[in-house]
Amino acid sequence: MWASLGYHWLQGKNVEDNKRWRAMGGYYYRLINRADEELRIGATAMTWHYDRNLSGYTLGQGGYYSPQRYLSFGVPVSYAWRNPDWSVYLEGSLGYSWARSDDERTFPLSSVNDDIVNYYGGAQGNIDGTREGDNNQGLGYLAQALVERRLDDHWVLGGGFTLQRSEDYSPNRALIYLRYSFDPWQGNLPLPVNPLKPYAEYR
Numbered sequence: 001m002w003a004s005l006g007y008h009w010l011q012g013k014n015v016e017d018n019k020r021w022r023a024m025g026g027y028y029y030r031l032i033n034r035a036d037e038e039l040r041i042g043a044t045a046m047t048w049h050y051d052r053n054l055s056g057y058t059l060g061q062g063g064y065y066s067p068q069r070y071l072s073f074g075v076p077v078s079y080a081w082r083n084p085d086w087s088v089y090l091e092g093s094l095g096y097s098w099a100r101s102d103d104e105r106t107f108p109l110s111s112v113n114d115d116i117v118n119y120y121g122g123a124q125g126n127i128d129g130t131r132e133g134d135n136n137q138g139l140g141y142l143a144q145a146l147v148e149r150r151l152d153d154h155w156v157l158g159g160g161f162t163l164q165r166s167e168d169y170s171p172n173r174a175l176i177y178l179r180y181s182f183d184p185w186q187g188n189l190p191l192p193v194n195p196l197k198p199y200a201e202y203r
Contacts, residue, residue, distance in 0.1 A: 060109035072097035140166025
């Protein structure tokens with residue numbers, strides 16, 4: 001069983017500030033639980049809340065998924081295997097999600113908007129326009145594969161991909177990396193694979 005609770009304050013240059021809280025939890029049951037092999041099935045739940053909907057790409061928006069309410073449930077299945085030279089991790093998940101995004105000003109930074117209006121002699125254009133929010137729900141899935149290969153006592157080559165699909169949220173990610181150990185290591189590789197993490201996923 002696991003759980004995570006977080007609160008974040010997001011800031012940027014020429015981007016409206018935002019606040020986020022999220023809570024996640026889940027339970028896993030090991031169908032296979034050996035030193036070099038694992039098969040797990042579980043259930044997960046997640047909820048997010050962002051103060052502002054800044055998913056647009058106009059000046060002042062953040063360009064990131066930021067619903068005012070997000071709720072999802074999932075059933076993940078994962079398999080991991082290793083030996084001294086290889087480590088493999090496979091994961092699949094099927095889930096249901098619901099999200100609501102509020103209306104938001106197309107250009108949310110009032111101070112920057114005033115500067116633009118003054119610079120262009122009072123021309124308003126659509127600077128006070130609004131981008132409509134929405135509600136959506138539906139099924140989604142995740143597929144992930146990761147692998148590491150020992151090259152010698154110091155170097156390990158790793159790579160993999162992650163594919164996610166749900167309503168209005170469909171990120172893909174692929175990675176390849178080299179890991180160097182200062183001390184020689186001849187034991188088994190990690191189980192499961194422990195890849196490099198994108199900066200945005202650090203807590």
